[in-house]
Amino acid sequence: MKKRYFLQFLLWLVFALAHPECVAKPPNIIFLFADDQAYDTLGCYGNPDVRTPNIDRLGHAGLIFDRHYNTTAICMASRANVMTGLLEYRTGCNFMHGPMMRSIWEQSYPVRLRAKGYRTGFGGKFGFAVADAPGQSADEHQYEHLPLEDFDFWVGGVGQTHYATEKNKYLAHYADRFSHSTRAYGAAGIDFIRTSSKTKQPFCLTLFFKAPHRPTTPDPAFDDVYKATTFRKLPNYGRAFGNHLAPQSRLGRQYPRFEEWGYHTETSYQDAMRTYHQQIYGIDVAVGMILDELEIQGIADETVIIYSSDNGFFNGSHGLGSKVLPYEEGARVPMVIFDPRVPVSHRGRRTTAVSGNIDIAATIMDLAGIENRSKLDGQSLMPLVRGQVASIRERLPLIQVWGATGSLTFGVVTQHYKYLYWCYGEGMQPREELFDLQFDPYEMRNLLHIPTEHPALPRMRAHYASELALWKQMAVPFHGYQPFGIIFDPEVPWARKRDLLPAPFKP
Ligand SMILES: [Ca+2]
Numbered sequence: 001m002k003k004r005y006f007l008q009f010l011l012w013l014v015f016a017l018a019h020p021e022c023v024a025k026p027p028n029i030i031f032l033f034a035d036d037q038a039y040d041t042l043g044c045y046g047n048p049d050v051r052t053p054n055i056d057r058l059g060h061a062g063l064i065f066d067r068h069y070n071t072t073a074i075c076m077a078s079r080a081n082v083m084t085g086l087l088e089y090r091t092g093c094n095f096m097h098g099p100m101m102r103s104i105w106e107q108s109y110p111v112r113l114r115a116k117g118y119r120t121g122f123g124g125k126f127g128f129a130v131a132d133a134p135g136q137s138a139d140e141h142q143y144e145h146l147p148l149e150d151f152d153f154w155v156g157g158v159g160q161t162h163y164a165t166e167k168n169k170y171l172a173h174y175a176d177r178f179s180h181s182t183r184a185y186g187a188a189g190i191d192f193i194r195t196s197s198k199t200k201q202p203f204c205l206t207l208f209f210k211a212p213h214r215p216t217t218p219d220p221a222f223d224d225v226y227k228a229t230t231f232r233k234l235p236n237y238g239r240a241f242g243n244h245l246a247p248q249s250r251l252g253r254q255y256p257r258f259e260e261w262g263y264h265t266e267t268s269y270q271d272a273m274r275t276y277h278q279q280i281y282g283i284d285v286a287v288g289m290i291l292d293e294l295e296i297q298g299i300a301d302e303t304v305i306i307y308s309s310d311n312g313f314f315n316g317s318h319g320l321g322s323k324v325l326p327y328e329e330g331a332r333v334p335m336v337i338f339d340p341r342v343p344v345s346h347r348g349r350r351t352t353a354v355s356g357n358i359d360i361a362a363t364i365m366d367l368a369g370i371e372n373r374s375k376l377d378g379q380s381l382m383p384l385v386r387g388q389v390a391s392i393r394e395r396l397p398l399i400q401v402w403g404a405t406g407s408l409t410f411g412v413v414t415q416h417y418k419y420l421y422w423c424y425g426e427g428m429q430p431r432e433e434l435f436d437l438q439f440d441p442y443e444m445r446n447l448l449h450i451p452t453e454h455p456a457l458p459r460m461r462a463h464y465a466s467e468l469a470l471w472k473q474m475a476v477p478f479h480g481y482q483p484f485g486i487i488f489d490p491e492v493p494w495a496r497k498r499d500l501l502p503a504p505f506k507p
Contacts, residue, residue, distance in 0.1 A: 026118075026369050027341065028196070028303040029204045030189075030290065031360065033082065034283055035075065035125060035213040036323060037309035039068075039332045040234065041280050049231050050277050054288035055336065058305055062338030063385045064350045069413060070357045072399045073311035073331040074324050076140070078357055079127035079208065082310070083108040085361030085376035088399045089475040089484070092134075096402055096504045098479035099129035099138035099145070107375070109361040110206065111150050113368050119201040121153035121192040123171070123185050124208030125161045127310075134478035143169070153195075153205075155188040161210050163217040180219035182211050182279070186286030190293040197297040204364065208310075209286070212279035214261075216272075219282045226281075231273035234329070236442035239264075239319030244446055246431035248422035249325055251406025254314060257321030269316060276315065301340045304367055306360065309333040317442070326398035326411050326420060327443055337363070337385050346387040353384055353391040354415055391415065397467040401484055405505045410471075410488040412463045413437070419460035423487050425494025426507050432490070434460060480504075 039045060042052045044059035045066075070078045071087055077094035084091050084100075084107060093100040105111065114120045129145035131138035138145040141159040148154050157168045165184040166175035174184035185207050196203035235241075239258065242250070249255075262268030287307070294300040310333075314320035317329040324330055335355060358378030365373055366380035373380070383389040398420070400409040411420035411433075420433040434447040434457055447454040472485035480502030487497045498507065 024341075025302070026116075026202045027339070027367055028202050028299060029113075029118075029306070029364055029367055030303060031082075031204070031206045031306045031364065032283075032287060032290075032308075033079075033124070033206070033208045034280070034307075034309040034334075035208070035210055036311060036313050037212055037280060037283075037333060038313040038315060038329060039334055041277065042334050044336070045334055047232075049229055051225060051281060052284045054284045054291060055307055055334075057291070058287070058307060058338040059336045060348050061340075062305075062336055062342075062347060065335035065337075065355050065381075065384075066350055066352050067413075067415070068308065068333055068335030068355045068357075069331045069396055069398065070309075070311050070333060071397060072357075072401075073326060074402055075125070075213075075310055076128045077399075077402070078310040079125075081357045082308075082360040083110065085109070085358050085365070085373070085378040087358060087377045087397065087474075088401065089471050089481045090377065092476035092479040092481060093128050094402055094479075097481070097502075098134070099131040099140070101134065101476075101478075102130050102132050105130045105147060105150075109364045109368075110204065112365060112370055113204045114150065114152070116368055116370060117201055118368060119152045119196050119199060119203040120150070121155075121196070121203065121205045122151045122208075123155040123188050123192075123206070124157065125210050125213075126156045126158070126208065153192045155185070156208075160213070163210060163215075180217075180221070180282065182209055182219060182282035182286050183221075183289070185209060186289035189286070189290045193290065193293045193297060193299075197299055202368070204368070207286075209283050211283050212276050212313075216275040216279070218275050218278035222278050222281050222285070226274045226277055229274065229277075231270060231277070233269070234315075234317050234442060236318055236329075236444060237263075237316045241442075241444060242318035242320065244444070244449065245318060245327075246420070246422045246433055246446075247428055248406050248409070248424050248431060249318070249320075249327075251424070252324060252404045254320040254322045254325055254330075254407075258314075258316060258319045261321045263316035263321055273315065276313075303340065305336075305338045306363065307334065307336040308357070308360065310357075324400060324403060325407065326400055326409055326418075328418075328437070328441065331398055337381060339367075339382075339385050342386055349387065351384050351390075352415065353389075354393060354396050354413060355381055355384070356396045359392070395463045395467070397470075401481075405501065405507055408484075408487065408505065410464075410468070410484070412460065412467050414460070414463065417456050417460050418443070419457075419464050421464060421488060421490055423490075423494070423497065425497075430490065430494060
């Protein structure tokens with residue numbers, strides 16, 4: 001070897017040893033996403049009543065995130081967040097607002113990974129439509145408004161999709177083997193992995209399970225799993241632990257659902273939890289099917305797996321049911337990343353770093369070697385997974401611009417505290433809430449109620465003001481997002497805000 005080439009080789013070797021991820025083949029990526037799965041529903045999150053051995057296995061071999069939030073805690077908006085790495089006021093996409101513009105979709109991780117040479121697959125509830133221009137109607141219930149052509153493999157569905165496999169157009173051919181869609185998605189995942197492993201391309205599989213979203217429809221194959229289980233309740237369970245919250249928190253549909261969905265009596269609570277957890281058990285079985293196939297194909301050591309949920313769930317906490325509100329049970333969810341390439345010494349850990357659903361696209365792009373991520377709101381979580389850093393951000397915004405006008409909320413969460421501002425002032429005062437999540441993880445005490453000003457309040461108000469300034473600066477000019485820059489401004493009186501409310505929110 002000539003001296004010049006030898007020197008070049010030595011330089012490459014030094015670089016390769018320092019940055020093995022840059023010279024190795026990019027990993028396969030599997031992103032598994034549940035619908036409405038609360039943070040405390042997995043064995044690896046400390047719930048002693050549940051059986052989730054496959055997801056637990058991922059957690060124990062990877063990194064478990066204990067402070068992972070959906071920046072918007074409802075299906076459509078959250079799916080738009082994870083696909084793009086953008087906050088809701090930049091995706092412009094939610095129920096009561098509108099579909100995603102194609103120009104924004106084209107920045108999503110599935111499109112960018114495919115352009116980078118990845119084979120991409122999607123299965124499950126896509127959740128939002130893609131439109132060419134603002135004001136153009138696009139309906140997530142119609143296949144022609146979903147971006148099927150941007151995937152190499154598609155078993156996705158429109159709207160809420162169906163639990164019965166046979167009712168989903170692109171999944172129906174699995175119905176003879178698995179009549180319930182959760183395991184059918186597992187079977188579809190196996191097929192995608194099998195065909196992808198025969199190509200030279202890396203692959204990215206995204207599976208958005210319908211479970212455990214209502215209407216409660218567990219796979220009867222697992223009727224025996226929780227037959228004898230009595231489920232615990234979280235310490236903030238019940239109406240008595242909701243009285244201290246802002247009255248605006250009781251104006252959304254979450255409040256009546258505590259009784260409508262049966263969380264209010266011991267018998268109906270246990271029934272609700274049995275079927276809820278049975279649906280999550282079904283996801284765990286599907287995850288096991290996928291993990292087994294990776295072993296069979298000999299690619300388990302080159303496939304990164306991410307597991308999370310689109311929003312949390314109030315199973316009776318604070319006397320609430322359902323999701324949407326940015327309290328811990330509504331916004332915080334399980335999040336597990338397993339990267340088999342991380343040294344064993346750095347695996348099997350937990351992190352309390354604050355992370356968000358906007359980080360998922362950034363993480364997937366980082367894994368795929370896409371370096372230009374500066375326009376994303378999210379950060380790659382890989383430095384946390386590799387144990388290189390202890391945190392990736394100081395604060396994360398929490399957005400709630402859907403549903404009853406009274407329940408509109410904007411807030412910010414940090415390592416230690418959460419600050420929420422409830423703007424609604426019709427017959428009541430707008431409210432602030434401050435929770436110390438380190439000492440009060442169940443949000444039993446609003447620190448605005450103590451007689452002296454809490455020392456953290458000015459700092460949290462400043463964080464909120466910074467996030468509100470970003471909203472004012474960055475919100476898309478369509479789908480009713482810009483007015484919320486003023487509607488969420490605590491300095492502006494409610495009387496002035498009333499006229500600014502977008503049409504669906506006018507009282
Ligand atoms: Ca959901």
